[in-house]
């Protein structure tokens with residue numbers, strides 16, 4: 006949590022409670038009728054006016070309004086308050102507002118506490134006004150106990166390393182890296198594969214405008230390679246991350262690609278001469294082949310090959326080295342080892358994308374068994390001018406042009422029985438695109454689409470899929486497909502049409518499955534290294550679904566693209582730019598201040614049992630090797646309090662949430 | 676190996692040949708089958724559409740008797756298999772368990788595991804062992820292995836083979852020297868539960884299955900369920916009439932083909948009882 010003390014502390018008047026008597030102000034907010042409609046605010050105010058130590062007690066219509074804040078500021082000054090309670094809404098809403106108001110008056114902001122009498126009182130007891138008033142008083146009494154013992158705390162400050170790390174170089178990572186670099190900050194871009202671009206490199210044309218994916222992507226990938234501020238590490242992965250916002254230490258594993266990047270000119274003679282052929286190409290989704298040394302596709306960035314050591318003849322038998330013989334600049338290095346690079350960065354964008362569902366979930370569709378049952382990304386390759394069929398729609402089994410193609414939507418998605426209840430969000434649109442592009446290429450062909458609903462909520466999307474039906478004649482059948490099987494060179498599709506209430510059997514030449522969009526298989530492992538949360542499907546979780554959609558709960562770590570949830574290119578790019586702007590906001594700060602509410606340890610009591618070390622999610626606790634007691638790394642501590650609960654003898658306390666404070670808060674309640 | 680043997684109603688009546696071949700094969704493989712004393716119908720399928728507790732109590736009652744013989748009970752009928760497995764699974768829920776215990780006056784739930792004989796064949800005896808005991812090759816006879824529904828579905832209950840691409844019967848007949856044909860209808864429903872109420876639907880379903888099998892080049896079918904067998908075999912005459920076909924495809928129990936391979940004589944395997952006789956086919960192939 007970033008804190009509020011950005012203002013100059015000129016008039017700071019510190020009156021520690023231990024030495025001076027408390028002078029507390031209680032401010033009760035009506036929140037219009039939200040609180041005052043249920044709680045008798047005047048009664049509450051007069052109740053606290055009587056309490057010793059409370060020198061001011063008042064109610065007001067909207068405390069968070071400017072005049073409301075003014076009221077707090079002037080009262081602090083006039084009455085020389087040394088503690089403030091604002092009885093209002095949840096501290097998540099306005100704690101910062103009121104602490105800033107106190108700061109203006111020169112009062113340490115950590116002596117301002119919120120008593121939540123809206124969410125925890127008036128809203129939940131609307132029909133019991135009297136009891137609600139009683140409860141509001143109770144809540145404030147309890148906060149009063151806390152305020153009495155609150156200490157003056159100072160935020161700590163740290164430097165910001167003015168450099169960013171972007172993990173994953175799909176369109177999300179590329180966009181974020183370019184945005185950050187354009188603002189003048191260096192970026193480290195780490196990509197797992199041998200070249201950048203992610204899924205977009207495999208797409209043919211893109212909805213809703215049908216512009217060719219390569220045409221819009223390659224200018225970006227080239228720009229990445231030509232931007233001096235971007236340091237690109239391909240065929241690399243994150244080995245380890247430590248540190249915290251402003252000062253992350255990153256270890257990057259550059260996997261041995263057996264080619265010295267600096268020497269390689271990208272002539273490609275090595276892959277031409279390599280005798281090891283017919284290895285299924287990952288880029289062609291298994292529908293084309295590659296050599297043991299290969300560049301994934303002609304426009305790859307960087308245009309540098311990699312040797313697949315599993316298939317290479319030399320690594321298997323110790324003989325061959327044909328590529329080395331032909332490589333003039335002597336770029337091939339069979340002895341190359343993985344290399345670990347260390348970098349220091351201030352902020353991180355995670356953009357590791359997605360993977361489509363594998364073949365396992367639907368035995369009844371026979372994906373992987375019937376050659377002419379393919380998935381949607383394979384269909385993209387068939388559409389692509391640089392694909393295995395050079396853009397002609399030819400089915401895998403015999404290369405014939407399929408005259409009837411059935412597309413099945415929601416394969417896995419929205420299927421609770423398969424453990425994927427969510428909507429993959431892009432399949433409706435790309436299936437409409439597929440049916441359309443198919444018709445453009447096979448004029449006498451017929452496309453059928455099995456769907457549950459068509460979800461076309463984006464800009465221009467509804468019009469787009471209407472075009473597929475109205476102009477391109479795709480036949481949409483609302484229902485599920487129960488099974489597929491091969492018969493006489495056809496794929497028989499058996500399903501239901503729930504609109505006409507009939508069973509349908511279509512003898513198709515080819516079937517395309519819109520398989521679910523799932524988290525990248527490396528996502529969970531990466532999340533653990535980064536200490537960011539993920540949902541049960543492996544997608545990374547944003548800090549708030551509405552108000553903080555690109556942040557994570559770990560400061561300085563941001564999300565972009567399909568690694569957070571399935572999404573299309575426009576949304577991916579928008580989120581990537583948003584993440585970049587968050588990074589820029591952080592990197593442009595001179596210093597970062599850290600919330601001073603952290604754990605502290607009482608050396609005298611700590612037995613060094615280490616339970617707190619296990620309890621801490623943020624790695625902020627450590628056992629001191631010499632003293633054999635626990636220590637707190639304040640900059641890493643997020644003040645969650647998990648360790649204070651774990652500590653069996655109360656040696657660990659959270660500042661301003663001490664055991665004494667909490668117990669006396671509970672006492673007055675009972 | 677000693678197992679309790681639950682024949683079920685079919686194997687004592689319409690599927691006598693299944694019972695005969697089952698016992699003969701078990702004997703040849705040194706598997707001791709002891710019939711569950713005083714067994715009753717397992718309830719398939721009328722009980723579970725009538726009353727859940729009835730459908731669970733009937734299998735339990737039988738398991739109680741089976742416990743006296745062995746902790747493992749063998750069934751051959753896929754429908755019985757399904758009912759026993761369903762009961763086994765449902766009892767995992769405490770509430771149901773307590774209620775059933777009351778209904779049939781049980782102190783403890785009998786600890787008997789129900790297994791289909793195919794399971795025992797593959798996972799206990801082992802196909803390799805079976806192959807070693809082979810006395811006669813099935814000489815490339817082309818077989819369509821038909822799994823139907825209940826042997827493999829629902830997968831959480833049957834826990835047997837892959838529900839969509841099953842292969843156990845195919846693997847078995849292959850080692851016996853037959854050639855399993857590849858055909859998509861191997862796990863389509865034959866409509867057994869509509870057998871009497873909606874014969875028209877059953878005729879269509881069985882026609883589709885037989886059609887697919889013969890198109891795939893099958894000379895016969897092999898099944899592991901008396902209800903499938905009856906539907907696919909007995910109805911051929913009606914199908915031929917209704918759809919103008921001339922099917923004459925023998926529908927063997929897997930125990931019958933296995934028995935032939937183990938050198939057991941045809942009479943002991945009940946082959947003479949078939950409505951669509953396999954004699955001609957077997958003679959043609961030179962299988963004694």
Ligand SMILES: Cc1cc2nc3c(=O)[nH]c(=O)nc-3n(C[C@H](O)[C@H](O)[C@H](O)COP(=O)(O)OP(=O)(O)OC[C@H]3O[C@@H](n4cnc5c(N)ncnc54)[C@H](O)[C@@H]3O)c2cc1C
Nearest residue numbers: 173175176177197203204211212357358359566567573574
């Ligand atoms: C069949 C199909 C058709 C589509 N058609 C369209 C369309 O027409 N229009 C449209 O708008 N959208 C379309 N999309 C969606 C589009 O592909 C996505 O929106 C887009 O690819 C998301 O970009 P991304 O960068 O988030 O993820 P990705 O493209 O998946 O890129 C992620 C990158 O991160 C890398 N990576 C993963 N893990 C790690 C790691 N641990 N360390 C380092 N790097 C890692 C990956 O190798 C990859 O390069 C389609 C999707 C599919 C499946």
Ligand code: SF4
Nearest residue numbers: 269270272273275332
């Ligand atoms: S031959 Fe050498 S220079 Fe040419 S692409 Fe291969 S590694 Fe690079």
Ligand code: SF4
Nearest residue numbers: 279317318325326328
């Ligand atoms: S050494 Fe490996 S990569 Fe090089 S040519 Fe031989 S097989 Fe191909």
